[in-house]
Amino acid sequence: MNLLPSAPLGATPVRAMTIAGTDSGGGAGVAADLRTFALSGVHGCVAVTAVTVQNSLGVSAVHTIPPEVVAGQIRAVVTDIGVQAMKTGMLANGAIIDAIVDVAAEVGLGRDRAIPLVVDPVCASMHGHQLLAPEAMDTLRDRLIPIATVVTPNLDEVRLITGIDVVDGDTQRQAAVVLHEMGAQWAMVKGGHLRSSPRSADILYDGTEFLEFEHVRIDTPHDHGAGDTLASAMCSALAHGMSVPDAATFAKAWVSESIRWSYPLGKGHGPVNPLWRVAGP
Ligand SMILES: Nc1ncnc2c1ncn2[C@@H]1O[C@H](COP(=O)(O)OP(=O)(O)OP(=O)(O)O)[C@@H](O)[C@H]1O
Ligand SMILES: Cc1ncc(COP(=O)(O)O)c(N)n1
Numbered sequence: 600m601n602l603l604p605s606a607p608l609g610a611t612p613v614r615a616m617t618i619a620g621t622d623s624g625g626g627a628g629v630a631a632d633l634r635t636f637a638l639s640g641v642h643g644c645v646a647v648t649a650v651t652v653q654n655s656l657g658v659s660a661v662h663t664i665p666p667e668v669v670a671g672q673i674r675a676v677v678t679d680i681g682v683q684a685m686k687t688g689m690l691a692n693g694a695i696i697d698a699i700v701d702v703a704a705e706v707g708l709g710r711d712r713a714i715p716l717v718v719d720p721v722c723a724s725m726h727g728h729q730l731l732a733p734e735a736m737d738t739l740r741d742r743l744i745p746i747a748t749v750v751t752p753n754l755d756e757v758r759l760i761t762g763i764d765v766v767d768g769d770t771q772r773q774a775a776v777v778l779h780e781m782g783a784q785w786a787m788v789k790g791g792h793l794r795s796s797p798r799s800a801d802i803l804y805d806g807t808e809f810l811e812f813e814h815v816r817i818d819t820p821h822d823h824g825a826g827d828t829l830a831s832a833m834c835s836a837l838a839h840g841m842s843v844p845d846a847a848t849f850a851k852a853w854v855s856e857s858i859r860w861s862y863p864l865g866k867g868h869g870p871v872n873p874l875w876r877v878a879g880p
Contacts, residue, residue: 600852602876603839605640612642615838616676617831618669618699619688619721620649620661620730622824626870627653627724628688631824632831635853638876639835644682646672649691649730655823655865657726663691666698673699677706677714684838686717686830687743693735700742709746710784715837718747718783719830720756725823725868736760745782749803749843751830752778754792765793768800775804785843787833791825799855801829803847810844812851821861821869828871829854 606612617632629645636643648669652660676682685708690696707713720739722731731739740760744750752774754765760781763774771788778786790800790813800813832853836846857871864870 600856601849603640603835603849612640613838614642614644614680614682615834616644616646616673616682616685617688617834618646618648618673618685618690619827620651620691621647622651622653624654624865626655626864627824627827631827631870632686632688635828635831635873636835638873639832639853641835641838644676644680646676648695649689651689653724655867655869657867658724658728658730661691661730663695666694669695670698670702673702674706677708682714682838683840684715684717684834686719686834688719688827688830689721689730690735691730692732693738696735696738696743700746703746710748715748716746717830717834717837718743718750719826720744720750720752720760721826722756722759740781744778747783748837749785749787749833750778750783751787751789751826751833753789753826757788768802771802772804772809775802775809779804779806787847789826789829801847801851803844805843810847812847814851814855817855817858819858819861821863821871822858823868823870825854825858825871828857828873
């Protein structure tokens with residue numbers, strides 16, 4: 600695959616920010632995003648939205664950060680360090696989403712603004728634990744998705760956001776149309792959960808054409824953090840100035856390799872592993 604360029608040692612690199620929760624097991628959330636940012640030549644900045652008590656078996660507690668502290672982290676970074684792209688992951692509740700959308704208008708974040716925004720609409724962990732309050736769904740739909748440069752739901756999230764039950768490529772494309780109509784500039788509907796298919800195919804749509812990104816399905820239980828890794832790789836590529844389709848091509852190859860080199864950890868699901876980028880066999 601084509602890799603993104605790194606800045607020469609000592610020079611200021613491209614910057615990106617993740618607005619997401621922490622995973623104490625280090626598999627998903629902020630930890631996953633920072634691994635991908637660093638390994639794809641990007642300095643990663645962080646706005647923490649929630650602290651989760653989490654391991655390979657699941658999430659046992661969540662502590663949310665006050666909305667004004669989330670907005671403060673974003674404002675502090677944009678006004679000093681400057682970033683070329685951002686992504687959202689776990690946002691926990693509607694008040695945090697409102698704070699992000701408000702500060703986004705202030706700092707020029709989102710579609711048709713200076714800083715592109717990847718919205719990974721995380722609703723639950725892979726173990727089924729809720730990571731977004733159900734009453735926040737309207738705020739996600741009405742306020743955050745309309746400022747997304749690209750929104751990247753998995754099939755469970757598609758069902759919660761659009762009501763569409765994706766069972767094949769046709770319903771996947773139908774969901775992408777609805778997400779685009781909700782205001783996202785691009786919608787990328789991930790097919791990782793269509794487990795009956797031998798290929799894992801994601802559909803990208805911008806209101807004019809459907810693009811498909813696919814890879815043979817890798818047989819592993821260790822796919823914790825795959826969604827975060829796809830979205831942060833796309834964020835890195837956008838920070839480097841790539842178009843959304845080129846960023847999606849890069850991110851799909853990046854996450855596929857990271858799933859291929861995932862490893863067991865704990866008694867449950869191990870994490871995907873972008874360290875293939877530097878640690879060869
Ligand atoms: N077994 C697999 N083999 C190859 N690619 C996969 C596999 N599972 C998921 N993918 C790809 O990984 C990316 C993440 O997709 P997925 O639909 O699993 O999202 P997600 O549920 O948000 O991820 P996760 O919950 O694991 O963080 C997509 O590009 C998807 O096609
Ligand atoms: C803090 C945080 N953010 C995101 C996820 C989703 O990742 P997954 O679907 O692999 O559990 C998670 N489990 N925890």
